[in-house]
Amino acid sequence: MKRSIAVIAMSVVMLTTFTSMQQDVSAANSSVVTRGHIENGVNLRDKPSLSGRVIGLLKKGSDVTVLERSNDYFYKVQSGDGSIGYVSASDKYISVGETAATPTPSPQGASAVVKYGVNFRDEPSASGRVLGMLRKGSAVTVLERSNNYFYKVLTESGQIGYVSTSDKYLEIGGTVPGPTPTVPVPSVPTPSPAPAPGAPSISERIESVIRTGQKYLGTPYEFGSDRSTTTSFDCSDFVRQAYREALDIVLPADSRKQGQWVRDNGTAVYDIGSLKRGDLVFFMEYRGSSPSAYQGVDVNNERITHVSIYLGDGQLLHTYSAKSGGVRVDKFDGSWKHRFLYGGSVLK
Structure with a gap:
């Protein structure tokens, strides 16, 4: 009887410890949200690239919420009027209270091995900037199928990018998740004599x-x-x-x-x-x-x-x-x- 009670007690301790570890991992994977201050007027774009469509202009002196550092060159931010988009990460344009963390995705997805050297890009498009090449034999985690032509993948070094969906390049084990839902970006208001709310005259x-x-x-x-x-x-x-x-x-x-x-x-x-x-x-x-x-x-x-x-x-x-x-x-x-x-x- 005493032995049974001891086993049960040990099981409870192990379960509690495991749950605590899961919570710690979850907290470690969450993105840091911090405040940003616009040092000089800067374009707000609909994607983290200079090819992104300009959806507004953030005025010098305004404050934003920095949601994440999307890549080496752009922050994802929310402006005072609620608009969400991307701005240059240059300290010429924005200062942040602390380093905005690049979102750390949970490595849930399909494991894959590179069958043939493939370009690793910063956007799910052939026009995306090439960040490097994934070598034959290297392992990646396929996070999602972003569109018909590109997978979003996580490399062993922790980089996130996009590679071709052609079966020539990856050997995938498991089911690939669909694209992650994105927050809609406000459309550009129709030009009129009066400036849009919040936009500089x-x-x-x-x-x-x-x-x-x-x-x-x-x-x-x-x-x-x-x-x-x-x-x-x-x-x-x-x-x-x-x-x-x-x-x-x-x-x-x-x-x-x-x-x-x-x-x-x-x-x-x-x-x-x-x-x-x-x-x-x-x-x-x-x-x-x-x-x-x-x-x-x-x-x-x-x-x-x-x-x-x-x-x-x-x-x-x-x-x-x-x-x-x-x-x-x-x-x-x-x-x-x-x-x-x-x-x-x-x-x-």
Whole structure:
């Protein structure tokens, strides 16, 4: 009798310990949810990739909930209005209170062995970025069949990615789960004169561009500067950097193509008095400081040689020579007025 009681008691202790271990494992697998602060305006996309559709813009100074770090380059976040999407993980755009954990999936699924070397991608698509190659003979866990062409798999090193469903590549033992249900991403609101709730207005976006440009005041001038750095600028590189960094709008790389871009995508303005803050302003080559040097010049046949950002109140933000001191603010007078061709807004 005593022996039976002892066995029962031992069984209860083992069951309690096993249950506790299961709970600890479950807690270890849960994702960390933390707060994020938007340092600079950043696009909210419908998938964790630069090819993702832009569904909104998170304003500088706003707070979000970081749901997970989806990959090396994107966080999955929920904004203050409840929208869920993906933003760049660069600390230029977002700061987080603690490291957002990459979701650790439970390794429930079908075990598989790689039969033939296969590309390991970051999206269930042939256009997905190749993260590496899974070698023949390596083992993976197939988490789901994401679509007709790709499995979502977990490697032995803990990486998650996607591989082809062709039976040429994997030998699977067991049943593969179906795709995990996803939270629907809000669709882009139909454009209207009034901005969508929470979305920055055009004037706010323009101010973001100007603030970005002004932080480079004094940066040296270099003709034909490297478009991938911010150590020096020529005029078109400076304008391009301000719009790309502030609004993720990538303008053409030279001033003539930028001028054509404004004509093709907006309304060209040929009267200085009609220019608005944030407009790009295009100029012909320098011929002299007096009005007479420009008499008889047909502006329609003149080639663009310079571009700047109009600040309003007769001021230009630009860079035009090493001697001038690099990025600076100048008055829109004298030869600048004589050289003026046209201007226009990048934003509609």
